[in-house]
Every structure is written in C-alpha cells, then in structure tokens.
Amino acid sequence: MIGTSMEGDLHEEVGRRLISQDQRYTSGRRALVGVLADAGRPLTIPEVLDRSQGVPQSTAYRNLTVLVEAGVARRVTGSDDHGRFELAEDLTGHHHHHVICTACGTVTDVHVAPRLEQALEAAAEAATADLGFEVSGHTIDLLGTCRLCRGAAGGGPS
Ligand SMILES: [Zn+2]
Ligand SMILES: [Zn+2]
Numbered sequence: 048m049i050g051t052s053m054e055g056d057l058h059e060e061v062g063r064r065l066i067s068q069d070q071r072y073t074s075g076r077r078a079l080v081g082v083l084a085d086a087g088r089p090l091t092i093p094e095v096l097d098r099s100q101g102v103p104q105s106t107a108y109r110n111l112t113v114l115v116e117a118g119v120a121r122r123v124t125g126s127d128d129h130g131r132f133e134l135a136e137d138l139t140g141h142h143h144h145h146v147i148c149t150a151c152g153t154v155t156d157v158h159v160a161p162r163l164e165q166a167l168e169a170a171a172e173a174a175t176a177d178l179g180f181e182v183s184g185h186t187i188d189l190l191g192t193c194r195l196c197r198g199a200a201g202g203g204p205s
Contacts, residue, residue, distance in 0.1 A: 057084060060138060061119050068117045075102065076110050080119065080134070089123040089131035089145070089154045126190065127152030136184075144186070148193035150200075157189070 061080050062072040082098045083090065090098075095107055111132050114120040119138060123131040126149045133156075136142055142164070146155045159167070171182045192200070 054081075054084065057134075057138065061114075061117075064117045064119050064138075065113070068113075070113050070117060073110075075106065076114065078102075079107065079110050079114065083120060083132060083134045084139070086133075088156045089125075089133040091129040091131050093129075095132070123154055125152045125154045144189065146189045146191070146193075148196055149190050150192050150196035153193055153195075155193075 058072070058077060058080065061077075065072045065076070078099060079095070082095055086094075086098070092104060092108060092111070095111070096102060096104060099107060111120060115122055115132070118135055120132050121135050123133055123145065125131055126147050129152060131154055141158075143156045143158050146157050147153075148155075167185060167187075168182070171185055175182055
C-alpha cells in the first residue's frame with residue numbers, strides 16, 4: 048500500500064519521467080496512475096475503465112501507452128490475451144512476483160520473504176556466473192489455478 052505522503056512523491060516522480068519524454072502529466076494520466084497505485088495487482092483495460100468514470104477506452108489506452116513508454120507503467124503478460132498494466136517496480140519500490148491463473152487469466156501480486164529473495168538472488172548469480180552475465184533483477188511468474196476456478200472445477204455440474 049502506498050501512503051499519502053509517498054503518493055505525493057509518486058506523482059512527482061511520474062511527472063519527471065513524463066517531462067523527460069516531452070509528455071505532460073495531465074489530470075487524466077494522474078487519475079490513471081492513482082487507479083494503478085490503488086489496485087494492488089495488474090489491471091486489464093476493462094478493469095481500468097471500470098475504475099475510471101467516463102473515460103473513453105481509446106483515451107485510457109493511449110495514456111497507458113504513454114505511461115509505459117515513459118517507464119511509469121509496465122505491461123504484464125498473463126495466460127490470456129488481455130494486456131495488463133501495473134506501475135513500474137522502481138517507481139513503487141515494492142518488489143513482487145505474480146501468481147497467474149491459467150484458467151481465468153487473473154494475475155495477483157505476491158510478496159516473498161526477504162530471506163527467500165536473497166536466496167533467489169544468490170541462485171541467479173550462481174546460475175549465470177559462467178556466462179559473464181550480470182543479473183540486475185528478476186521476474187517470477189507462478190502458474191496454477193486460482194481459488195475461484197478450483198471451486199468451479201470441483202463443484203460438479205450446476
Ligand atoms: Zn482463475
Ligand atoms: Zn523477487
């Protein structure tokens with residue numbers, strides 16, 4: 048969760064990134080960043096529209112594209128055809144991974160304990176040492192079936 052004062056910093060940094068791309072931080076883009084910040088998981092365009100009063104889909108899509116190009120948001124790949132969007136990790140400071148339901152496509156954020164993150168980093172470095180590769184980060188997607196879809200599969204015909 049992003050607190051009130053951090054949210055002020057967030058918008059300031061977003062504004063800087065947009066200006067460096069010769070883009071303006073319009074009220075519509077500001078609202079969009081607020082929607083992504085509050086969601087706590089990657090959102091599809093229909094989900095973004097649900098949370099934005101009266102914004103045309105073309106406008107939302109164009110603004111998301113601008114945010115992605117400015118490094119403010121990033122596109123998340125799920126298991127379905129929906130593009131999903133979340134704020135960039137270096138912007139929020141919340142490193143996390145994704146749990147992806149292969150049945151309905153829902154993507155949920157998960158956080159891993161710091162000692163496990165350290166173990167992951169050590170494993171990544173050990174695995175790439177021979178390649179002369181410098182690891183700068185990682186993304187891990189966990190695939191499976193969400194609670195709702197498991198319920199539907201186990202519930203029999205209705
Ligand atoms: Zn599901
Ligand atoms: Zn991690």
